[in-house]
Amino acid sequence: MAVIWRVLSETYVFLRGLFRYKEILFWVILFPLLWYGLMVAIWGNPQANPVTIGVCNTDNPVNNTCMGCILVDAMNESGLFNVKMYKTTSDLEAAVSKGKVSAGLYIPSNFTSNLLSGFQGQVILYTVDTNDGRIASGYLEGFLNGFADQIRSQYINTSIEYMEEGNISIPPEYYNYTTKWLRLIENPLKITENTYTPPLIATSAGIKAFYAIAMIGVESLFVGLFTGVSSVIERKREGSLRVLLSNPISGTEILASDIISGMVAVALASITVFAVSLIVGARYQGLSPASVAVISLLLFIGTLFSIAVGLLIAPLARTPEGAGILANAIAWPVMFAGGLVVPKEILPEWIRGFADVWPLSRLMEDVRKILIYGVSPGEALYDAVPSIIATIVVLAIGVLTYRKLLERAIEA
Amino acid sequence: MAIIEAYNLSKRYPNGYLAVDNISLRVEEGSITTLMGPNGSGKTTTLNMLTGSLRPSSGQIRICGYDLWGDRRQAVLARMCLGYASQDMPFRGKLSALENLLWFGLIRGLSPGKAKNRALEVLDQVELSEYAKYRVDKLSGGQRRRLAIAAALVGNPRILVLDEPTSGLDPAARERLWRLLRELSRDKTILLSTHIAEEAERHSDYVYIFHRGRIAAEGSPRALITRYARKSSIRVKLVSSPVKNLMLKWKYYRQDRELTIIVDDPSSELPKIVETLLQQGLVLESIEVIRPGLEQVFLEVTGELLHGTASVSEVT
Numbered sequence: 001m002a003v004i005w006r007v008l009s010e011t012y013v014f015l016r017g018l019f020r021y022k023e024i025l026f027w028v029i030l031f032p033l034l035w036y037g038l039m040v041a042i043w044g045n046p047q048a049n050p051v052t053i054g055v056c057n058t059d060n061p062v063n064n065t066c067m068g069c070i071l072v073d074a075m076n077e078s079g080l081f082n083v084k085m086y087k088t089t090s091d092l093e094a095a096v097s098k099g100k101v102s103a104g105l106y107i108p109s110n111f112t113s114n115l116l117s118g119f120q121g122q123v124i125l126y127t128v129d130t131n132d133g134r135i136a137s138g139y140l141e142g143f144l145n146g147f148a149d150q151i152r153s154q155y156i157n158t159s160i161e162y163m164e165e166g167n168i169s170i171p172p173e174y175y176n177y178t179t180k181w182l183r184l185i186e187n188p189l190k191i192t193e194n195t196y197t198p199p200l201i202a203t204s205a206g207i208k209a210f211y212a213i214a215m216i217g218v219e220s221l222f223v224g225l226f227t228g229v230s231s232v233i234e235r236k237r238e239g240s241l242r243v244l245l246s247n248p249i250s251g252t253e254i255l256a257s258d259i260i261s262g263m264v265a266v267a268l269a270s271i272t273v274f275a276v277s278l279i280v281g282a283r284y285q286g287l288s289p290a291s292v293a294v295i296s297l298l299l300f301i302g303t304l305f306s307i308a309v310g311l312l313i314a315p316l317a318r319t320p321e322g323a324g325i326l327a328n329a330i331a332w333p334v335m336f337a338g339g340l341v342v343p344k345e346i347l348p349e350w351i352r353g354f355a356d357v358w359p360l361s362r363l364m365e366d367v368r369k370i371l372i373y374g375v376s377p378g379e380a381l382y383d384a385v386p387s388i389i390a391t392i393v394v395l396a397i398g399v400l401t402y403r404k405l406l407e408r409a410i411e412a
Numbered sequence: 413m414a415i416i417e418a419y420n421l422s423k424r425y426p427n428g429y430l431a432v433d434n435i436s437l438r439v440e441e442g443s444i445t446t447l448m449g450p451n452g453s454g455k456t457t458t459l460n461m462l463t464g465s466l467r468p469s470s471g472q473i474r475i476c477g478y479d480l481w482g483d484r485r486q487a488v489l490a491r492m493c494l495g496y497a498s499q500d501m502p503f504r505g506k507l508s509a510l511e512n513l514l515w516f517g518l519i520r521g522l523s524p525g526k527a528k529n530r531a532l533e534v535l536d537q538v539e540l541s542e543y544a545k546y547r548v549d550k551l552s553g554g555q556r557r558r559l560a561i562a563a564a565l566v567g568n569p570r571i572l573v574l575d576e577p578t579s580g581l582d583p584a585a586r587e588r589l590w591r592l593l594r595e596l597s598r599d600k601t602i603l604l605s606t607h608i609a610e611e612a613e614r615h616s617d618y619v620y621i622f623h624r625g626r627i628a629a630e631g632s633p634r635a636l637i638t639r640y641a642r643k644s645s646i647r648v649k650l651v652s653s654p655v656k657n658l659m660l661k662w663k664y665y666r667q668d669r670e671l672t673i674i675v676d677d678p679s680s681e682l683p684k685i686v687e688t689l690l691q692q693g694l695v696l697e698s699i700e701v702i703r704p705g706l707e708q709v710f711l712e713v714t715g716e717l718l719h720g721t722a723s724v725s726e727v728t
Contacts, residue, residue, distance in 0.1 A: 240502035245465035247519050247567070248491040250484070410467045412426050 022322060050082040050349065051136040054101035054126070056092040057085065059111040067115050068107040071123075071147055080139055082349070089124075096126045098373050102136030102345060103127050115151065118181055120190040127193060132345050141191065148189040155185045205283035209372055210343075212277035217340040217364035219269040220303040224360075225327040227262035228310015228398065231255060232405045234320045241409055251406045255399065259307055266303045267296075285374040294377035295367050298384055302363040305391040311398030315405055340364060359387035359394075414438040415493075415571055415601050416462060421471035423457050431457040433625040434471075439571075439618075444597050446612040447605040448706060449622030450718055455605040456499070458622070459575050462603070463496040476570060494571040495564030499579060501556070505549030509540060509559050512548055513566055520567035527566070534562040538592060554585030558592065565596075572596060574604040578611060590615055609706035609718055613637075619706065623714040633706055641708030644678045644701060646685055647671070651695040660688060667717050669697070674708075 053075065059068025075081045086092040089106050096104040104126030115121040123144065127137035159181070231254075235241035244254055310327060317323035335341055339355035344365075347355065355361045366384045369375035416439035423432040432454045439445045447455045460466035462473060464480050464487065473480040476493035480486075503512045510531055517527025535541050538558040543551060551559065557577055564572050577593070578586040593602055594615065606612055612619050613633040621629040621636070629636055648671045658664075662685065664673040671689075675681040678701045689696060702708070710718045 238502045239498055239500055242460060242463075242465040243496060243498055243502060244519065246463035246491060246494065246496040246573075248488040248521065249519055250488075410465070412466075 022325070050080060051103070051139050052082045052084060052101045052345070053136065053140060054084050054086050054092050054095045054104040055107070056087065056089050056104070057107045058109045059107045060109045060113065062112045062116050065112055065116065067112040067121060067151075071107065071111075071144075074147060075143065078143065080143060092126065096128055098369070098375065099128070099345075102132050103140050105140060115188065118177065121151075121188065122190045122192060125191055125193045132343065137193075144189060144191055148187070151188040152185055155181075155188065159185070205281055206372055208277055208280060208282035209284055210368065211341075212273050212282050213364060213368050213371060214341045215273045216266075216270045216299065216367075217302065217360065218335055219273070220266050220299060220364075221306050221334060221338075221340065221360060222327070222331050223262050223265045223269070224303045224306020224308075225310040225331050226324070227258055228307040228312075229314045229317060229323045229327045230320055231258050231311065231402060232314060232409055233317055233323050236409055237320050245410065251403060252399075254406075255311075255402055259304070262307055263300060263303055266299065270299060284371040286370050286376070288377075291370050291377045294381050295370060298363045298367050298380070301384070301388055301391050302360045304395060305359045305363075305387070308391065308395040308398035311402045312394065315401060334358065334360075359390045362387045413441050415441040415476055416603060417472075417474045418458075418462060419472050421458065421461060421473065422469045423454075423461060423466065424469045431625055432461070432468075435620075435625075435627045436471075437620055437627065437630070439601060439603050441570075441601050442597070442599075443617040444593065444602045444604070444615055445618045445620070446616040447603070447620050447622055448607065448609060448612040448710070448718075449605075449628075450607055450716075453622040454625040455607075455622050456575055457625075459496075459573060459603070459605055463494060463573050464491050465496075492567065493569055494573055495567055495569035496573045497557075497560035497564040497575065497577065499575045501560040501563060503548040503556070503559065503563075506547055508545045509535065509548055509551065509562075510544040512559070513562055516563040517566045522566070530566050530568070531562075534565040537565065537596075538562045552585070554581050554588065557581060557585070557589055561589075561592065561596070569600070571601045571603060574602065576605055576607070578606065578608065586611070607718065609710060613706045621706070621710055621713060623710075623716070628713045629709060636706060636709045637704050639709075640712040641704040641706075643674050643676055643708070644703050645708055645711075646673045646675055646678055646682060647700040647702055648673065648685070648689065649697040649699075650689075651697050658692065660685075665711060665715075665717060670717075672702075672711065672717065 055072055055075070057068045057072055059066055061069070072083060072085075076083050084095070084101055086095060086104075092104045092106060095101045106124040106126070108122060108124070111121045111123070113119075125137060125140060125144075127133050232241065235244065235254075249257075309330065313326050313330070314323065317326050337347070337351045337354050338358045338361040339347060339352070340361060344352050344355040344361070355365075363384055366375075366380040366387075369383070370377055370380045416437070418438075419436045421432055421435050421437075422430070424430045435454075435458065437458075447458060449455050457466065461468045461471075462475075462480070467481060473490075475490035478486045478490035478493065480490040482490075504515070507515070510528075513531035513534065514524065514527045517530055518524070520527075522530060532541070532544070535544050538561055540555060540558055540562065543555060548556065548559065561572070561574065561577065564574070574593075578589055581589065590611065593604075596602065616633055619630065619633055619636060620627050629640065631639070650669045650671070653669050658666075658671075660673065662673045662675060662681070664671050666672075673685055675685070682699070682701065686696065686699070707718050710716070
């Protein structure tokens with residue numbers, strides 16, 4: 001009997017402590033709930049997410065009728081597509097090739113006139129040879145076929161009206177025209193497919209590169225957050241804060257030493273991941289001294305942003321354990337919702353918005369643009385300007401928060 | 413010349429607890445000065461304020477003539493002047509002794525090369541050269557304490573501040589540490605805290621006796637003893653707690669099962685004391701004669717025993 005009590009003693013302590021120790025409560029209750037909520041939010045909705053489609057519509061209206069415009073309106077109203085309009089085919093092609101849209105549709109200028117004159121209305125479909133791209137083009141093809149059904153039905157109604165008016169016998173001179181008309185009814189739309197295969201992303205080498213960059217982003221996120229959040233509280237616990245403060249080192253220098261060691265950790269992790277990814281077959285584009293410099297800068301800023309966020313939330317933690325919980329509570333959802341480890345295209349629209357504004361996500365997206373889509377370092381750097389500004393602002397507030405926290409530690 | 417000066421120093425924590433209450437102290441250059449008192453008497457709080465890691469609520473501190481809590485320049489110069497070893501130094505257990513000292517050297521602003529040279533020097537000074545490459549978590553308690561002193565020495569400060577340097581060490585390790593401190597005191601000023609009266613008495617040039625956040629007495633050990641504790645005492649440990657009102661003709665203090673009886677001449681009065689106690693039905697466990705010392709001084713000036721937290725009653 002004594003053995004049973006002994007083996008149950010830990011369970012007793014655990015249950016007694018469940019609602020008294022926040023960290024236990026978090027790991028046992030909140031953490032699984034948080035994950036459950038996140039998963040349900042992302043994957044739980046059976047309704048398909050809108051697919052981002054690029055459209056270039058150059059259709060000229062005939063007698064105030066614009067079949068191309070009707071097609072685009074129908075796409076918008078369907079709820080299936082998030083339509084982005086482009087003025088030229090080259091803009092559309094660039095958007096498809098850089099992954100800004102999952103598929104593209106070009107509607108030529110004679111689309112309406114062809115359809116109204118007994119010719120096939122032609123469209124060009126730009127697809128990307130990736131899972132995401134194939135899904136998007138499948139959606140689009142299905143939609144276009146539905147649109148063709150509508151046209152077909154309209155033409156049949158017109159033919160019936162024509163017959164009802166007593167024009168049943170077809171004069172020989174109209175025979176060819178009638179035949180053509182009937183063939184049009186059979187297949188009113190001609191879809192020409194242009195499959196665009198970007199150099200990397202569709203390949204195994206590209207996917208390996210994608211996840212290597214993902215892991216570097218995750219490392220930057222975790223190291224940064226933990227560095228920031230535990231900068232004072234951990235030192236206070238282990239006693240090194242008192243020793244440091246008795247030395248000729250300022251608070252800012254202590255913070256800088258933390259930031260640098262965090263950066264070194266991220267750099268080492270990045271080099272390791274990058275090297276291993278090359279060994280397992282990842283392939284990168286645009287590697288040059290300039291791109292390496294820009295990528296390093298983007299990573300530096302991304303880590304700095306995570307550290308700044310850690311500094312901002314640090315006052316909420318009363319113990320190093322609490323600091324760990326806080327960092328985890330932010331890092332894990334951001335890892336997914338920020339599009340670091342999953343392509344943001346597969347995220348629901350509302351979460352995708354978060355990935356679009358979270359500076360680290362944007363910066364890692366810029367790294368991907370250079371290494372996977374071959375965007376020039378200058379262009380990526382230009383794209384990173386808002387993230388850099390956001391990082392500077394958040395860091396400034398973070399440093400002020402850190403100083404207050406340090407001051408509080410010196411006071412007590 | 414005073415190398416450390418503190419005036420009207422107080423520390424009230426944000427929770428309202430007054431840990432140090434308006435104390436002033438001076439540490440002469442080249443001396444070994446001890447802050448002596450029981451746990452919770454304000455020694456460590458005072459040391460933390462004197463080393464710049466805890467801001468005083470009021471008062472002023474000058475280290476080597478620089479205002480420790482003044483502007484950045486003064487604060488840096490003051491801190492350059494001192495080396496601090498806390499009771500439990502935050503060494504990285506899995507790094508070697510040398511690597512840890514290198515880390516402290518870098519904190520002091522030494523270049524890696526200089527830090528290494530200095531680390532090797534101080535390791536030699538504290539007789540740990542042969543353990544330079546040992547992981548710190550493999551070192552003994554005494555070795556870790558000596559390493560802590562080495563860490564405080566890395567920056568070659570004029571003042572060494574040591575918080576309870578011998579606490580938890582066995583007598584041999586303690587003796588070795590004191591020998592080291594004695595050697596170091598040839599060219600360093602040493603300020604330390606301890607709750608061991610015998611050590612403070614033997615090794616200090618000057619002692620501040622702390623009691624409930626205040627300085628209860630100060631002076632050289634000899635002067636303190638002469639002034640406050642000319643008499644010896646007999647410490648009797650009983651098998652069980654005595655009744656509250658013992659009938660003794662000597663002045664005595666009581667804590668749990670321990671009686672401290674103040675006597676003029678222990679050799680003549682010891683048999684009488686034993687006889688009296690036995691007559692009152694008490695069973696004795698041990699008897700110890702204590703010559704006049706700082707422990708008696710503490711007892712005299714505070715009315716409490718240096719060790720233990722239980723209340724002490726006095727009967728004359």
